[in-house]
Amino acid sequence: MASKDPVIIFDTTLRDAEQTPGATLTVREKLEIAHQLAKLKVDVIEAGFPISSEEDFQAVSRIAKEVEGPVICALARALPKDIDRAAEALRDGRKVRLHTFIGTSPQHIAMLRKNADEVFQMAVASVARAKSFCEDVEFSPMDATRSDENFLFNVVDAAIKAGATTINIPDTVGYAVPLQFGNLIWRIVQWIKMNSKENHYHHSVVISVHCHDDLGLAASNTLAALKNGARQAECTLNGLGERAGNASLEEVVMALRTRQDFFGLSCGVDNLLLVPTSQMVSRLMGITVQPNKAIVGANAFAHSSGIHQDGVLKARTTFEIMRPEDVGWGTEGTRIVLTARSGRHAVQDRLAKLGYKLEKGSDELDRTYERFLMVADKKKEVYDEDLVAIVSDEIRDIPEKYHLEYLQVVSGTSTIPSATVRLRIDGSFQEIQESAWGDGPVNAAYRAIDKAAGVSAKLEEYAIRAITSGAEAMGEVTVSLSQNGHRATGRGASTDIIEASVKAYLDALNRLSFLEQNGGQVSTAWPNGNGQAEAPLAESSAAPAT
Numbered sequence: 001m002a003s004k005d006p007v008i009i010f011d012t013t014l015r016d017a018e019q020t021p022g023a024t025l026t027v028r029e030k031l032e033i034a035h036q037l038a039k040l041k042v043d044v045i046e047a048g049f050p051i052s053s054e055e056d057f058q059a060v061s062r063i064a065k066e067v068e069g070p071v072i073c074a075l076a077r078a079l080p081k082d083i084d085r086a087a088e089a090l091r092d093g094r095k096v097r098l099h100t101f102i103g104t105s106p107q108h109i110a111m112l113r114k115n116a117d118e119v120f121q122m123a124v125a126s127v128a129r130a131k132s133f134c135e136d137v138e139f140s141p142m143d144a145t146r147s148d149e150n151f152l153f154n155v156v157d158a159a160i161k162a163g164a165t166t167i168n169i170p171d172t173v174g175y176a177v178p179l180q181f182g183n184l185i186w187r188i189v190q191w192i193k194m195n196s197k198e199n200h201y202h203h204s205v206v207i208s209v210h211c212h213d214d215l216g217l218a219a220s221n222t223l224a225a226l227k228n229g230a231r232q233a234e235c236t237l238n239g240l241g242e243r244a245g246n247a248s249l250e251e252v253v254m255a256l257r258t259r260q261d262f263f264g265l266s267c268g269v270d271n272l273l274l275v276p277t278s279q280m281v282s283r284l285m286g287i288t289v290q291p292n293k294a295i296v297g298a299n300a301f302a303h304s305s306g307i308h309q310d311g312v313l314k315a316r317t318t319f320e321i322m323r324p325e326d327v328g329w330g331t332e333g334t335r336i337v338l339t340a341r342s343g344r345h346a347v348q349d350r351l352a353k354l355g356y357k358l359e360k361g362s363d364e365l366d367r368t369y370e371r372f373l374m375v376a377d378k379k380k381e382v383y384d385e386d387l388v389a390i391v392s393d394e395i396r397d398i399p400e401k402y403h404l405e406y407l408q409v410v411s412g413t414s415t416i417p418s419a420t421v422r423l424r425i426d427g428s429f430q431e432i433q434e435s436a437w438g439d440g441p442v443n444a445a446y447r448a449i450d451k452a453a454g455v456s457a458k459l460e461e462y463a464i465r466a467i468t469s470g471a472e473a474m475g476e477v478t479v480s481l482s483q484n485g486h487r488a489t490g491r492g493a494s495t496d497i498i499e500a501s502v503k504a505y506l507d508a509l510n511r512l513s514f515l516e517q518n519g520g521q522v523s524t525a526w527p528n529g530n531g532q533a534e535a536p537l538a539e540s541s542a543a544p545a546t
């Protein structure tokens with residue numbers, strides 16, 4: 001059998017998906033995700049955009065140093081200061097890539113307040129500068145699918161001559177449709193082959209694609225491009241990313257695998273880790289996965305109609321083209337259940353298998369174990385999902401400005417719901433107690449917290465889900481708050497949903513306060529929207545959302 005051409009899986013969850021409003025990740029959370037991506041065996045991790053904030057710089061630098069396996073990539077606009085900062089962040093990494101980009105469509109050129117010649121020169125100069133730091137250089141003509149084709153081909157040619165080893169064709173605004181996009185990629189691939197034969201190039205070049213999902217076509221466009229000669233797919237877990245998101249990694253990977261007969265391509269991703277990785281990203285970014293999401297949604301393998309259930313029971317392949325266990329959905333028989341009798345070592349060991357390394361004797365392991373015992377007492381059986389919710393609650397590294405000391409809620413069919421909370425603020429000795437009433441117990445608790453903390457954040461989103469089933473199930477609440485132009489998402493888990501709601505609210509408030517103190521820098525929700533206009537012109541350090 002002919003060997004399958006390998007596809008490079010380039011994960012940009014930590015860069016493009018981290019631009020999702022409210023998806024605030026700390027350096028430590030980014031490292032945790034990066035280690036998990038390495039286990040998942042993606043080929044390249046785009047770890048961040050170092051010029052955008054000190055936190056992003058630190059995250060890229062630590063990931064480049066500490067995460068083994070994949071190539072670690074940093075993003076930079078086509079500006080010397082961006083490229084130098086990205087190179088500095090990558091300095092101590094072993095396998096690194098510098099990715100530089102500039103808009104080439106009429107809309108983006110106009111926004112840059114440049115002409116096409118100037119953009120061309122900036123592209124070439126930035127690739128050459130990146131090459132002086134790093135052998136592995138990727139260049140993206142942003143908004144390629146709305147660019148003039150002659151200009152696009154010429155910029156691509158010049159970038160390769162300047163040393164780019166990967167040319168990424170972004171469908172930045174999700175405008176492409178599969179047939180047309182596949183055809184564009186085919187022509188670029190052929191044209192590069194022709195130019196390279198004529199000895200213009202001194203190295204081989206990989207064609208990559210980066211598709212956004214504004215028309216719901218990101219994965220389809222990516223697959224059409226791969227079928228037509230692209231050999232790198234840029235994607236994110238759960239399809240997260242700017243606006244409607246990016247091509248979803250799990251969909252691209254499983255399409256390549258399930259339809260090898262059609263694509264004839266292979267990739268090295270460990271499909272058994274798709275669901276655990278999706279869940280880790282969802283939990284840390286505070287963005288729930290829609291139940292009907294392909295591969296990783298809770299209903300992706302649920303058969304509810306009688307005919308479907310009957311068919312699947314008789315022969316699985318009647319209604320299933322993939323097996324849930326092949327993408328990492330645990331089957332009841334293989335589930336590990338811990339109980340109040342499980343020791344610290346068993347909990348630590350199970351957490352390590354789930355991707356959370358807690359050091360023996362560390363405060364975090366102690367706190368996690370104490371919480372585990374409390375939950376095990378109430379719930380009797382603690383599943384992996386519960387354990388992950390507990391550990392995510394206990395290992396956050398955002399400073400805890402607002403700490404809950406006491407909560408009492410009164411509610412009932414003929415009472416006005418009311419709540420009393422006591423908070424310790426900034427670790428002071430003095431506790432602040434306030435009471436409030438509300439439409440419901442959660443609303444009353446949130447109003448009491450606002451009074452005690454002296455804040456007036458706007459509740460943008462509130463979501464609750466049961467982590468496992470049964471009357472004693474743990475509930476996980478995700479809350480999104482905005483205040484003074486910042487937005488942050490918090491999470492909380494407990495067997496008591498009011499307590500989970502309060503924890504999530506305080507977590508979001510702590511994140512908001514951290515954002516405000518750091519000038520909004522922990523999040524890459526950059527203030528200038530698509531900010532390209534001021535990007536290369538002003539010496540502002542504010543980087544654009546891409």
Ligand code: KIV
Pocket residue numbers: 016101140142143168170171172173210212546
């Ligand atoms: O969407 C986009 O064009 C990008 C580039 C930086 C590749 O994210």
Ligand code: ZN
Pocket residue numbers: 016172210212242546
């Ligand atoms: Zn993008």
